[in-house]
Amino acid sequence: MSSTARRATIADVAREAGVSTSTASVVFSGKVNVADATREKVLTAAAALGYAGPDPRAASLRLGRSGIVGVVLGGELRYAFLDPVTTAMMDGLSDALAADSTGILLLRDDPQGDEAPPITEAPVDAVVLIGCSGRTRSALETVRQRGLPVIVIEGDAGEGVPQITLDNREASAEISRYVFQLGHTDVATVTLSLDAERERGPITPERVAAATVDVTLHRLAGFREVYPDADGVTVAASLVDEGMIAARSLLTDASGALRANRPTAIVAQSDLLAVGVIRAAEELGLRVPEDLTVVGFDGINADGLGSLKLTTVAQPAVDKGRAAGEQVIRMLAGDPGESVHFTCTFREGQTTAPPAR
Secondary structure, three states: OOOOOOOOOHHHHHHHHOOOHHHHHHHHHOOOOOOHHHHHHHHHHHHHHOOOOOOHHHHHHHHOOOOEEEEEEOOOHHHHOOOHHHHHHHHHHHHHHHOOOOEEEEEEOOOOOOOOOHHHOOOOOEEEEEOOOHHHHHHHHHHHHOOOOEEEEOOOOOOOOOEEEEOHHHHHHHHHHHHHHOOOOOEEEEEOOOOOOOOOEEOOHHHHHOOOOHHHHHHHHHHHHHOOOOEEEEOOOOOHHHHHHHHHHHHEOOOOOEOOOOOOEEEEOOHHHHHHHHHHHHHOOOOOOOOOEEEOOEOOOOOOOOOOOOEEEEOOHHHHHHHHHHHHHHHHOOOOOOOEEEOOEEEOOOOOOOOOO
């Protein structure tokens, strides 16, 4: 067949099979039961004509939809997918959208140079925001003017935008109280990024006042309910290496020697950061939990701890993603989106103990 040959249509298949066009169509749609013999005739005719199914571009034009949902992630995608929580949320989201035959387009939240953020012009039917940074908020109004449904996973995009929320503050306070009840008073925290710049450094009132990442602020607020004056540092990303960098800054002085007034416990805002803290502590000759108590947040299967099981609070990441997908489907069907709230579960491990000093 030449490259210019006409593509077979559903009408051609119907004629070849000796059935009506509508009957041939429902065989491929799968939405109506058809007799096995009829289905076999249609599929045999389609195979003979080289017809693989309806042209998805035509369906998109009829429906006025692209069949794609844009998912906006913070920062570089290669780092986002190093976080098992993000991966789990995407699993849940894709599962829910698959039921509506909807695909996913991954987008970053930051433009290149003076370009507009990718979500402002992306050919998508709806947008899911993972968090809602200051940069994303600046483009959100444009998306809403396009009439696109929007839902946010753990972030505040303003009035009228449904959210998938987690009890970040309450869960952080719960695990901090657990550390306090063990007897720890010299405690520090390692937090996620405070803003889109993702700068490392000590937590100061000025930095907190200018912060834009809700998850970080809520978990920090929970920690502050128990330890209002404790030291803390922020990291550039939820990565094991970042946890190691943060731990060294909390446990050692400028010469690299262990500080005499170092904390006896560190509360990390993610399990990956907690793993990094533990690795750094062990490299410095400290034993976990005998010399240093470490707790995390997320409940992932954290590698690199040997026989240790991390004390943490587990969040339902897959369920969060699935809930976002279900709300997208609702909104695309013309129904209003609804906010859905999830809670964490405390999980005691082997990385905590009363202070040795």
